[in-house]
Amino acid sequence: MPPSERTIGRLSLYRRLLKQAAAAGHEHVYSHELGARAGATACQVRRDIMGLGCAGSPSRGYKVKTLLDRIEFYLDAPVVERVALVGVGNLGRAILSFFQRRRPKLEITAAFDSDPWKTNRVVQGVRCHAMAELEPVVREQGIRLAVLTVPAAAAQEAADALVAAGITGILSFAPAPLRVPLGVFVEDMDLAMSLEKVAYFARRHVRAPRRGGK
Amino acid sequence: MPPSERTIGRLSLYRRLLKQAAAAGHEHVYSHELGARAGATACQVRRDIMGLGCAGSPSRGYKVKTLLDRIEFYLDAPVVERVALVGVGNLGRAILSFFQRRRPKLEITAAFDSDPWKTNRVVQGVRCHAMAELEPVVREQGIRLAVLTVPAAAAQEAADALVAAGITGILSFAPAPLRVPLGVFVEDMDLAMSLEKVAYFARRHVRAPRRGGK
DNA sequence: GCCTGTGAAGCTATTCACAGCT
DNA sequence: AGCTGTGAATAGCTTCACAGGC
Numbered sequence: 001m002p003p004s005e006r007t008i009g010r011l012s013l014y015r016r017l018l019k020q021a022a023a024a025g026h027e028h029v030y031s032h033e034l035g036a037r038a039g040a041t042a043c044q045v046r047r048d049i050m051g052l053g054c055a056g057s058p059s060r061g062y063k064v065k066t067l068l069d070r071i072e073f074y075l076d077a078p079v080v081e082r083v084a085l086v087g088v089g090n091l092g093r094a095i096l097s098f099f100q101r102r103r104p105k106l107e108i109t110a111a112f113d114s115d116p117w118k119t120n121r122v123v124q125g126v127r128c129h130a131m132a133e134l135e136p137v138v139r140e141q142g143i144r145l146a147v148l149t150v151p152a153a154a155a156q157e158a159a160d161a162l163v164a165a166g167i168t169g170i171l172s173f174a175p176a177p178l179r180v181p182l183g184v185f186v187e188d189m190d191l192a193m194s195l196e197k198v199a200y201f202a203r204r205h206v207r208a209p210r211r212g213g214k
Numbered sequence: 215m216p217p218s219e220r221t222i223g224r225l226s227l228y229r230r231l232l233k234q235a236a237a238a239g240h241e242h243v244y245s246h247e248l249g250a251r252a253g254a255t256a257c258q259v260r261r262d263i264m265g266l267g268c269a270g271s272p273s274r275g276y277k278v279k280t281l282l283d284r285i286e287f288y289l290d291a292p293v294v295e296r297v298a299l300v301g302v303g304n305l306g307r308a309i310l311s312f313f314q315r316r317r318p319k320l321e322i323t324a325a326f327d328s329d330p331w332k333t334n335r336v337v338q339g340v341r342c343h344a345m346a347e348l349e350p351v352v353r354e355q356g357i358r359l360a361v362l363t364v365p366a367a368a369a370q371e372a373a374d375a376l377v378a379a380g381i382t383g384i385l386s387f388a389p390a391p392l393r394v395p396l397g398v399f400v401e402d403m404d405l406a407m408s409l410e411k412v413a414y415f416a417r418r419h420v421r422a423p424r425r426g427g428k
Numbered sequence: 429g430c431c432t433g434t435g436a437a438g439c440t441a442t443t444c445a446c447a448g449c450t
Numbered sequence: 451a452g453c454t455g456t457g458a459a460t461a462g463c464t465t466c467a468c469a470g471g472c
Contacts, residue, residue, distance in 0.1 A: 058431040094304035169416025185415040202383025272453040
């Protein structure tokens with residue numbers, strides 16, 4: 001049984017929390033402790049961990065170090081994966097600086113923009129290329145992932161170019177649904193939609209449901 | 215039966231697509247057309263619309279104008295809602311400029327930051343206050359929603375201050391789960407988690423599932 | 429006692445399938 | 451024929467509940 005999208009999201013979150021726990025000197029955690037920090041039930045945590053080939057002991061819970069290793073082995077590729085950024089506007093630059101604070105296994109190594117004023121410069125240590133260079137640069141660097149931060153009107157065209165260049169995963173901030181062929185994974189971060197959702201549920205005074213994989 | 219979080223998200227998306235359709239001169243749409251644009255099935259679209267008190271005719275589908283009115287009535291508050299931005303870093307400013315391009319019913323009217331170099335200035339037309347002024351400003355302006363773009367370490371404290379000031383909905387970009395009392399809705403936009411998810415599923419060449427309410 | 433691991437139950441969301449209309 | 455509206459079925463996710471271990 002393959003892990004669900006939500007499970008993967010939670011594992012990523014657990015890892016972050018476990019790193020904090022490790023830094024604070026904790027060697028073991030119980031599922032209910034991890035759950036409390038993650039906003040999930042103990043049950044859910046145990047279920048998620050089950051898929052890793054578990055490692056808990058009833059007396060002390062899970063060993064933090066072991067869990068971290070397992071999650072890393074499970075989530076991360078064996079080598080560093082390179083990421084392309086398409087769209088070097090305000091949002092693109094903000095995301096660039098966000099991710100450039102050391103993400104060990106995911107690194108943005110190339111940026112692209114259609115604006116000639118932005119191309120052929122280095123932003124936050126990353127070279128910004130013209131859109132025409134997308135395919136050669138992506139292929140040459142072996143990039144398989146992309147973050148898309150272009151206006152809605154340019155999103156589909158950019159996505160097509162990324163797919164043509166061999167990218168198989170896109171994190172899109174463009175407020176437009178992308179059409180991509182089967183086998184390409186798209187995660188949509190739709191800011192406008194999310195804010196409207198917050199506005200709607202805030203009016204009803206409903207609390208957010210337990211967190212999942214987005 | 216209250217509408218689910220995912221349904222609300224999709225309605226927000228449908229609205230955007232319907233506006234485009236209206237601008238392109240379409241007066242009617244079929245559920246399968248809207249579904250194709252939204253990345254959802256016709257069935258799903260009809261289900262979502264059902265909750266609005268529907269309005270479709272078998273011969274011509276749904277009247278675009280009517281649907282738009284219904285969705286607006288359903289999703290939007292009767293008056294413009296004010297939003298606070300907490301954290302005026304790169305990401306905060308990017309989001310500010312993103313939302314300031316006319317969102318009719320949601321408007322960021324105040325910003326807050328703990329850095330004295332940023333306070334008492336106007337950024338993108340929005341006044342930036344010190345954190346100490348959060349409660350009075352929020353109360354005075356009747357703000358009920360907030361966008362949180364502070365570092366993880368400052369997130370919980372900021373969230374507590376927002377809740378104390380009477381906010382009932384938070385769109386959080388902080389890479390840390392927030393603890394809030396019941397009745398406060400939190401939507402998490404966890405960039406790091408989302409990118410890891412993309413990386414994981416891109417490796418397996420799995421396509422994203424049909425879009426939902428995040 | 430309180431923990432983990434997990435089958436089974438319960439919920440929620442989506443899709444099926446078809447009656448009814450034009 | 452092709453569409454909408456909707457009960458019924460299915461699929462997917464979460465929680466319950468309890469056996470087994472410390």
